[in-house]
Amino acid sequence: MNVESFSHKLLEAGKRFGYADMELYYERVKTFGCQIFQSEIDKYESSEVSGVSFRGVFEGKMGYAFTEKIAEDSIPFLLENAKENAQIIEDEEAEDIFSGSERYREQTYYSSELQQVSIQDQVRLLLDIERLILAYDARVTGTNRCMLESSEKERTILNSKGLDLKDLQNSLTLYISVIVKSEGQTKTGTYIKITKDFHSLHPEDIARQAAEEALRQLGSRSIRSRAYPVLLRNDMAAALIQTFSPVFSAENTQRGHSLLRDKVGASIGASALNIVDDPNLPDGVCSRNFDGEGFATQRLQIVENGTLLSLLHNRKTAKKDNTESTGHAHKSSYKGSVTVAPSNLYVEPADKSYEELVSSMDEGVIITHLAGLHSGANTISGNFSLAARGYYVEKGQIQFPVNQMTIAGNFYDVLHSIQDVGSDLEFSHPTAASGCIGSPSLLIKELSVTVE
Template sequence: MKDDLLDIALKTIEKLKGRIDQADVFLERRKVISLEMKKSSFSQIEVSYDEGLSVRAFYKGGRGFSSCSPLIEENIDKVVESAIALARSAQPDPDFKSLPSAEEGKEVKGLYDEKVAELSPNELVDWGKEILESAQSVEKTAIISGGISSSYVEFAIANTEGVAIEDKRTSIGAGVMVILNKGEEVASYFDFDQARRLQDFNPVDIGEKACLQAKEFFGAKQAPTGSYPVVFSYLASSGIVGAIAGAAIAEEIQRKRSYLVGKKGEKIAWEGLTIRDLPLIEGGLASSSYDGEGVPHKELTLIEDGILKNYFHNSYTAGKAQEENTGHASRGSYRYGVGISPTNLQVDLGDWSLDEMIKDMKNGILILQTSIQPNPVSGDVSGPIDFGFMVENGEKTYPLKNTMLGFNMLDLLQKIDAISRDYREEPGVKMPAIRVQNLRIGGGR
């Protein structure tokens, strides 16, 4: 079945109309080429082709979801019938108001690049060689693993209320993990680069960067238990921003599963903190004209001068709250249903340099990367510092191991006291560093 995806989508909608209250359909074809790197060489090239569709049907608000691959006529009929039957077995949901109707979105440039769509495995191998060489130029004995992957996706979304869109996307990314051994000691670091367009993809020096950074992690020690100011460098701070946004998802709020319940309009953070969601940035990794239900994307302010301004909605949560739909419905692939997710999250830049923040803190902790996984309900965080350093008298002194952070997200937000003007940029987002006063660190006695 090589028809245009939107045609198939519209034909599928015709099969659903009249048999159910409302429905939408999502169709997808995807080709992925990836090169795997292991033990400082290449281990495998993978070429995969996937296609499928899913239907969400609504009956008195009750929801049936069915998905199938591959895209063949009999599967389409099967999915239509099963989604209808499931929706009729679900219970009526008065909170469901309606799927969105058709509305024109703004065009976003730079999300598809023919040069990426047509990449051959050969070109991936060439980049791979450069990445390996760049890491080995720093340390010959480095153990390097990782990979490079390019993908091309075409998809269509249609619903019974008139939404009918189709689009295509490309993406390319490389990641590298460097491990260094010195006697019994091991040091490691990870770096990456990703883009939608070839012009934004510069992976060659990630090997060198990861290797140089890994070298600094020899001689790691536990920090003494105590309270310290903490600088979350670019990648670590973006983890914090992502965690806050995750708690502002309307589904989590409405189900009372978030520490941001009831906080809209309140000052939850330091007045210097402003976070925006920018879905229309050219070439942005999370950019697109429409959300996963076909609602036009627009900019949204999450936090302005420390005040929580908005929650992220899809059509269901917006209808339930009787608020404007912010257009944050997300779809992972045809296999999964519709969720809610932010797009490109941008923190307004501050006026410090990262170096000034570190010097000014005198004694504290600098974190390069760490995974912030708050208990979504309470906002409590208790986790390790994955890659960090002790700072004494304004200077990095030793790398950390086996050192834990403990704080509550709401407390952390109030304790922010500086944001950097310098940043790390990935397509669609500039990530500044953030400094927080007085966090509890669990380490040695």
């Protein structure tokens, strides 16, 4: 059964069942993935999946259900489960089906060039990268991962109020992890790139960066555990902000899970801090013309010179706060309900390069890797204590890599103690829940550092 006739039948049956307004959210995702190990294809994966999320207003309340089986027998399953779900909902704010925004952008975020890259070319890229990595240095002993995944996603929102929106996205993610060994030490270095431009991927550069990332950690030493000025390299600054990005969601301020409650208009960070969410970045992996409930998207200044100007809203949170939706309704997929999440949220870059930031440091630690972000960070209190890797800096020069360490502090304090913002904006790998988060390197006044 194709999705058009399924939708039609479902909406018809839903009306007879007693639903007032109804909506279908349909997604189709195609992926290709490949991993190379010792010049052979080690893993090869492709997929095509689709699913439908149904929501409808039953006796004044919204009920949700989804299915991956687009077939006749799923229709009663969806209608009955969504009804039972609506009946147990006790939320005071009634959700409704959206009739649509006045106008939508017609920007495209789909690269047909990327779509045309052959599987052979993708495999060849990995083979080249692995070969160059293994030949780069005698201390390189192999790769843990030399893989890529390309994906294409189509979204459709269709409802009984006449809304009918569709869009298409694609991207390619490269993931490399290199193993190096020397004098009894084993280190790994990771390189991740997510792009729509296949031709921007140069094997020599990637191999060098991935191998160097691992090699630069060899010869690690301990330093005294205490508070140090910390330079969060762009990718790690983005990772930290990604972990704490839920604090900008009005859903979380309203439920008391973010300390930014009642802070709109107040200073929440250093004057050097500017944060934007731009859903219409031409190359943005999370770019979109409409959000998860069909609301038209637009650029939003979240923080300006340290002052919080706006939170992220969907239609429901906006109603609660007496404001307008900012177009940040989010569905992680057809399996999720409507929440709030960024699209492309980033710290706006300033003037200094990464090298200039390093040379401006009298003494401190550069963080190039963070682990345990899912467990060592409390997004409610803002406290974090995270496993980290990086370098020790003295008199503007990197001296040596540091043994595994932890950095500890509080996210809200970090925002206030940003001393300098770099020019090197980089986006982190998005997760289904977080959206795409970017940052340049950030120089932090101090964080507590404990070294093994």
